[in-house]
Amino acid sequence: MAVKKDTVHSDSQDDIKFSQIKRTGAPKKLERSSSLEDIPKMYLPSIEWRRNEENRTENKSSRTGSVPKCESAENLMMKLSDNMRKTKLLVDAVCQEDEVVNSLQRKYTDDVEKLYQEQQTLLNQLYQSLDATSSVFTDSRVANDEEDIRQDEALIKRRTKEEHNLGQDIQKILKIG
Numbered sequence: 001m002a003v004k005k006d007t008v009h010s011d012s013q014d015d016i017k018f019s020q021i022k023r024t025g026a027p028k029k030l031e032r033s034s035s036l037e038d039i040p041k042m043y044l045p046s047i048e049w050r051r052n053e054e055n056r057t058e059n060k061s062s063r064t065g066s067v068p069k070c071e072s073a074e075n076l077m078m079k080l081s082d083n084m085r086k087t088k089l090l091v092d093a094v095c096q097e098d099e100v101v102n103s104l105q106r107k108y109t110d111d112v113e114k115l116y117q118e119q120q121t122l123l124n125q126l127y128q129s130l131d132a133t134s135s136v137f138t139d140s141r142v143a144n145d146e147e148d149i150r151q152d153e154a155l156i157k158r159r160t161k162e163e164h165n166l167g168q169d170i171q172k173i174l175k176i177g
Helices: 011-024 038-043 047-064 073-176
Strands: none
């Protein structure tokens, strides 16, 4: 709710606003004020509405026969100024708390972003390390496989040669015998 600039308002508008707030219970957004005089304009209902309420209570009390207690204007003004001072302090405290909460939220958001970036960096390093390890493993495995293939080929050649020699020996034996 913004501070009202003009001091002339229609009481019916104020009554409507107050009755809507009273019915719906809608919370008001507190704002910092520059002086104590601005607070009643921001948060208090119109004076005429209060007078109407007082007239109603006076009518009820006059019917019951009790005499309403009157307080001096000075007492009422002192109570009102004290109430306004307390209200301003509360409004300022709430605004200050909002600022503190916002600054903490920004700080934690920044910290979370830094941690996320660090996590991404570490993940990238891990992936690179895994890629390097797997390529070294793959390279060594390929080298081992090539060596095994060469050994197998040499073994096959040797066996083929032995079989060939054995076949020739068998043919010689058959010719002799």
